[in-house]
Amino acid sequence: MVYLGMIFFKIVMPILLLLALGAILQKKFKFNLKALSQLITYCFMPAAVFSNLYATTIELSVLGQVAFFIVLFIGSQMILSHFIARALHLRKTEAAVFKNSVVLINSGNYGIPVAQMIFATQPIGVAIQVILVIFQNMTTYTYGLYNLISSTKSGLTIVKDFLKMPIIHALLIGVLMNYFDVTLPPFIQIPVEHVADGFVAVALITLGAQLSQLEIKSMFNKTVFISCFTRLIVGPSIALGVILLLGLDGVVAQSLLIASAFPTSRNSSSLALEYDVESATAAQTVLFSTIVSCLTVTVVIYLAELLFA
Template identity: 75%
Template sequence: MAYLGMIFFKIVAPILVLLVLGGLLQRKFTFNLKALSQLITYCFMPAAVFMNLYETTISLTILGQVAVFITLFIGSQMLLGRFIAQSMKLSKEEAAVFKNSVVLINSGNYGIPVAQMIFATQPIGVAIQVILVIFQNITTYTYGLYNLISSTRSGMAIVKDFIKMPIVHALLIGIVMNIYHIPLPVFLEIPINYVAQGFVAVALITLGAQLSQLSFSAMFNKTVMVSCFTRLVLGPAMALLLIFLLGLQGVVAKSLFIASAFPTSRNSSSLALEYDIDADTSAQTVLFSTIVSCITVTIVIYMAEILF
């Protein structure tokens, strides 16, 4: 119960506060959600991705272990999401949102605070979570973006839309500047930092504004429920199997197991809203998985303490 209380009040409650704030502001002012989504996609998100990749220092040994695990884990989630979507006979747009909700994990504003709380005396645990954020960013703006675009477009239209995304440019530039230690001019670093720091708040307030237009009972539909079960229960189960198969131990195993249990990424909802692809279901999944995760993540943390 102590863990449940800490996770809720330090991690989930702040997220819910911003969601509620967004809902209240939307009820009062009726924002243009499409414009807000474009502001996030073309301004806040690229800045956050760039700074994350530009500033992160990565140990090659740990990176190798995490890279093998996350490649196998994300691959397994892609296959699982596709299999379940086909079994449920979802439409192309519903399947795209469903698969993203299973694969894309909230490793940033949810995962890093959890890691900081659990691994306060073991910095390596936090470092691993930062590495996972990078992999999730790459997955979000490759696989996740492709999923949504391909549900309504085909052929060269997908490639053109993908190349035009500023997030892709920010990701590549951030990686190159990190690897080659290219300094960022102060007059650019300061404003980019300002924008990046505002990303989480603006994204969550926008999501809250979007959710305020939905019926709470709408969350309890089959697609949302199956998505949350797959993300919050089957995901950690698969991660645990991979950890044992790869022979991972100690803090690395513990960190990866806990990270596999985080809820659906808010970015999946932001992208769905930007491309107007079943955005309501995507937002409902993010909200429901975040609420339920305060219980499931607590259980996974407890198991990790015992196993590793």
């Protein structure tokens, strides 16, 4: 109960308050949600990803362990979500959103604060979460973006649309500038950091505005339930198997197991809104998984400390 209270009030409650703020503002002012989504996709997201990749310093040994885990874990999630979507006989657009909801994890504004709270005296735990954010960003704007584009388009159009995304350019530039230790001049770095700092708030307020147009009862449907069960219960179970298979232990194992239990990424909803692909279902899944995760993440934290003390 102590863990549940800490996680809820320090992590989940701030997220829910921003969602509520977005819902209230949308009811009063009727924002253009498409325009807000474009602002996030073409401005806030690229700045956030660039800042993350540009500023992060990671030890190669830890990066190797985490990378191996991520390849196996995310790969298994991709395969599992594909077959579940087929078993549910989902339409192509529904399948795209379903697969993203399982594979894309909220490692940023949810994961990092959780890691900071749990591993306050063990910096490696937070460092691992930062690595996961980078990999999740890459997965979101490769696999996740491809899923949505390919559900409505095909062939060369997919490649062209993909390469036009500023997030891809930001990702590549951030990695290269980090690797070659290129220093940004202050007149560029300061505004980029300001925009990046605003990403979480704007994204969650926009999501809240989108959710305000939904009926609560619409959240309770089979696809959303199965998606959340797969993300919050099956996901950590698979992660535990991968951790044991790789022989990981200690803080590394704890951090990876806990990270596997986080809810569906808000970016899955933002991208669905941007490309107008089952955006209501995507938003419902993010909301439902975020609410339920305050219970499931607590259990996973307990198990991680019990198994890998």
